[in-house]
Amino acid sequence: MEKIQLHTVIYSGKNALDRLKSFNDKRVFIVADPFIIESNIIEEIKSRLKVGQNEWKVFSDIVPDPPVENVVAGVQEIAAFKPDLVVTIGGGSAIDAAKAMKEFASKIYNYEKLPLIAVPTTSGTGSEVTSFSIITDSSKGVKYPLVADSLLPEEAILDTELVQSVPKTITADTGMDALTHAIEAYVATNANEFSDALAEKAIRLIFDYLPEAYHDGNNAIAREKMHQASTMAGIAFNAAGLGINHSIAHACGAKFHIPHGRLNAILLPEVILYNAGLEGYLNTDLNPAADKYAYLAQMLRLPATNSAIGTRSLIKSIEKLRSGLGMPADFKGYDIEYTEAVKVDIARSALQDSCTNTNPIQPKNEDIVAILANLR
Template sequence: MKEVTSLETIQFGTQIWTGDDALAGLEKIDSQRIFLVTDPFMVKSGALDQITMHLNVKNELSIFSDIQPDPPITKVVEGIKALQSFKATLLVAVGGGSAIDAAKAMKYFAQKVAEDSPQLDLIAIPTTSGTGSEVTNFAVITNAEKGVKYPLVTDDILPKVAVLDANLVLSAPQNITVDTGMDVLTHCLEAYVSINANDFSDALAEKGFQMVFEYLPRVSEDGNDVEARQKMHDASCIAGMAFNMVNLGLNHGIAHAAGARYHIPHGRLNTILMPNIIAYNAEMNDGFWEEPNRAATKYANLARLININAANPKLAVQSLIDNIICLRKVLKMPASFSEYGISKDLFESTKAEISAAALKDGTTVANPRKPTVADVTDILNRSFM
């Protein structure tokens, strides 16, 4: 009998409801005290009615909408107090990554501060197609005073159900659509070259990668393209399943650190960094004819999925980078920190702090190359120009 030398445990803990009637599944919920976490726009716009109409007949609802981008710890604390006061039996999060991350943090810390609190199931209903937070055990919360983002990683915050309904993202403006869509692409790229990557995560990352290149330009041009909307919604979830297994990498490590200082939308920040991260991971500075490392070989695999054919893997990687830069232009996204509007003075005064924070970020540990402060500083410099 062959000796088992390693064991990987792969588990998908979230049930996914997707398709035209996804929201109708909420009508099965009965006799619950539902604490619903969302953002102010969902309430003011009336969009939340699409969800509450399925819940408020058989259940009692309390809506907590004091959520803002990069949810700060103070708002999580307020939410926990409201949740406990309401005596919730079920937690529902509706919105983008900020609302879902805040709900995850409330679920986790409510249990920690009061051990006799009931274990609350979480239903996540994303209204953006980007974070994949509806199927991950990740959340990011912010210490606004220190300007630091803290990843929370535990299976305790994994949603029990994810509801994917394209009708909830039809009204998303073009800038949010492309920001979140390029975040999906970042998730696919980083999961694929992660040091923890496996056959299962690779399959998901490959599919999500192809879907972004096919459907993101379509939905950027026509937000009412329902097929493209649903495909990007599904791609976001697929990418979330991939990186939830294997973590991310330096692109997100820098984005978390820089985002806390510059307040650039997360997907937009990832997109500015992306070409330089790929070049770094693939060791492109060593020249096209050097033996490709593992990351370069894997990036070349992805390149072939979008019909980039090159016998030399590093030439394929360069073509992949060029295609991403072209996609970024098509989507009308900034190519650098300076183009976004970050001043030279602010950049110079913060890049050392950002570099140090990026190396400590929980996502950086899965990067295929182990970066130094000098490496991160160089990537930041290239991304500023």
């Protein structure tokens, strides 16, 4: 028996932010990226909350890979302010932090109902529709994925105007993050027909529109399609799970502080090779994931006369996309400590990551180390 649950109500399209006008006479706790304050985007939120009818408090002490300390500070401010709802606007870090703040505030202070509305300003994390929140323990250099249905936002607002000014590098990083979400969900152990349909559509949209959004940020159609693809990929992996691409990226990100989407892009071809069971040019005894990778290649109209050729075609198309976005293929350009001991430590952390549980094959420590060895 499979459980298909679509919890978050999504508002998408032109003027989607106007949904906020529905919240009259509410005390609103706003969690926002610092950029949202500096660029004055926060006024887009405040203006729709109807001055004079609402009270709000803004928490903007958000940093990439939100640490435990940020979450604790936010929980304390929620307790003092006593809001009726939480609105979070920004990238994945702001949304993840807000989800964790709401979760712990509700449990510690016994809030019966504290709705969370997520307004993403990047097209990649899918956090606005998932039951995941990634929190970092800075003292240990470890990322902890929190997973609970109660972390799902009640509503998500996808307003394309908010992503028009996203810089090219962030467009690339977040776009490749969304692609990784969709591809990992497609071969995850909990994949089903519903998650596959969303993943397939997200993958199509990303290959079609990510280069356009990257090269012309003012292309409203490309921005809208990428925003929707990101959310589709989020729904897909929330249902199906992820895999070792994300497990390794979480572990590497905590150590190297390289953007998460960029890490996913670097890892994706190597992880596909591993999951498919492709070794050199010996294409015998392929893993079942190879058939699904080959189907994606066919969908993208790439050569795929058999599963091995299809998988290799998919990998080449990802590498071509990655290169066209000006992204690195390995860690050679980074000044990081990359000893064998570090690789072993990353592998150990990746194996303990909850995303590994739904990878199509269960890796050993040496498998992760071998993947990492090919990246420098």
